[in-house]
Amino acid sequence: MLMTLPDELLLSVVKYFAPTPNEQSLYFYFRPVSPDIINLSVVSRRWRRICLPMLFASIQFKGQESEKFRDFCMSNPVISGLVKSIHPLQFADFGRRKSSILCRTLLCLKNLTCIDLSNVEISFDILRAMLEHPTVATVRICSRTSLPVHSLQLDLSKVVLDFVGFSQRNPDHALGPHLHRGLRVTTVNLWNFELSDGFARLANFSGLQQVVLRDSDSASCQGLHNLTSALPHLNEIWLINTALDANLIFALRSSFTEDLDKQNLTKCIRVTKIGLARRPNQDWRIQSLEIFTTLASYSLIKILSLVASHFPTIEILSLDLEFHSDTYLVDDLVAVLRKFPRIDTLNFSHIFHRLMFTNKEQQCWEPSRPLIRHSFLEKDVVNIEAGLVWFISHLAKELDGLEASYIEEEGICSSDEITENGPDLKWDMRGWLHVRDGSREIDNRLFIQLPDDDEDSRSTSDDEFYRSSSEDEDSYFSSDDEDFYASSEDEDSRNSSDDE
Secondary structure, three states: OHHHOOHHHHHHHHHHHOOOOOOOOOOOOOOOOOHHHHHHHOOOHHHHHHHHHHHOOEEEEEHHHHHHHHHHHHHOHHHHOOOOEEEEEOOOOOOHHHHHHHHHHHHHOOOOOEEEOOOOOOOHHHHHHHHHOOOOOEEEEOOHHHOOOOHHHOOOOOEEEEEEEEEOOOOOOOOHHHHHOOOEEEEEEEEOOOHHHHHHOOOOOOOOOEEEEEOOOOOOOOOHHHHOOOOOOOOEEEEEOOOOOOOHHHHOOHHHHHHHHHOOOHHHEEEEEEEEEOOOOOOOEEEEEEEEEOOOOOOHHHHHHHHHHHOOOOOEEEEEOOOOOOOEEHHHHHHHHOOOOOOOEEEEEOOHHHEEOOHHHHOOOOOOOOOOOOOHHHHHHHHHHHHHHHHHHHHHHHOOOOOEEEEEEEEEEOHHHOOOOOOOEEEEEEEEEEEOOOOOOEOOOOEEEOOOOOHHHOOOOHHHHOOOOHHHHHHHOOHHHHHHOOOOOOHHHOOOOOOO
């Protein structure tokens, strides 16, 4: 039945799985070809022909493979004409020979539009060849130091810098000459700046799309229209202050804070992150909120209802309930979360023990991993994971727009539950749970870290199911936080985990 459709419709199906690079987007990141496209391409000759442009749209190759890639492009002109983006890796030593190989390869790529240099430091000759390529629209770099010496001799209007950050203590970002040569920047982090002073420093940042204001004592969502009028491409602003005594609640609209005060709820929550977004020809709106609970006693249902009445366009909601003591029926939480019609991402920290599951709901839990150690602690943690997975799956069935949820959960297991002697041991679990569109079920597990209480009895297969060493710590955290909200003030130290 499917093969009776015309090629144009089948091509639309393929493009759904494999979007090609958009030369108009400054947010170009290399993405490898989808496994679904590879599988489709081997079904039949017709599917192969339809999938071919997507199979070779994005190419990643290492330094030692550069000569092989060049020969492939020279001997396959039709295939090389399909390449839209390239991502060279591990070019630690760009000698003349490698430079000439890459320059020759660029000549074969007649329709190349995007080059990702996020993990490469290149020579002046290579950068010049890339910028002079007639079809290349974007050359992406991670850091200003990735630019070779004498790069100011070139027109840098095709070069896009991922990130730059500066603070009141170090206000000079040293990008002035590069900006005058056309360099574009996608994200700027400002530390400890007053809102108006911070935006005044951004007038020369062409193409700026995201601004992150950190640790500002007077950040506010008021008056952003006038402050951002000179930045037409800017579409996201983040206000972040995670200090223990910080609270961005007064940066929100005054009517919200007045309602909180009337209901004696002002001291019950802390707002530590606010995300604002705007679309073309529209004003700024609250898109994301991160809310921490305090030790004060209050109803979370009441708080969320008030938030929804003032900010119904929220798409990302984060709740940290570590200091919250009340518990809630699952259906009551579902009911209040329905008041956010655009919600697509829910992030929960310390949510499990705030939920009251019925016996019927608990019978639906299905552990997603076998027991390895068969200890009391392991059984308890695996059961908690099963409950959280069921909870997010249940939310996904009730909230049509929900796409993913980031979970952080931790607990203490007393020593007599594990060993006869020893200190209390801490476990934690965290990670993304993604929702499948069709079934609305969850198709992955969380990362679990159990204490190394009994190394001798652990089998080597433990590592397949549990993460217990510090080397996995990077995988615990949200890619959004690692990429856009890195806490370092030096743009050269920006974490690039998202690129990997």
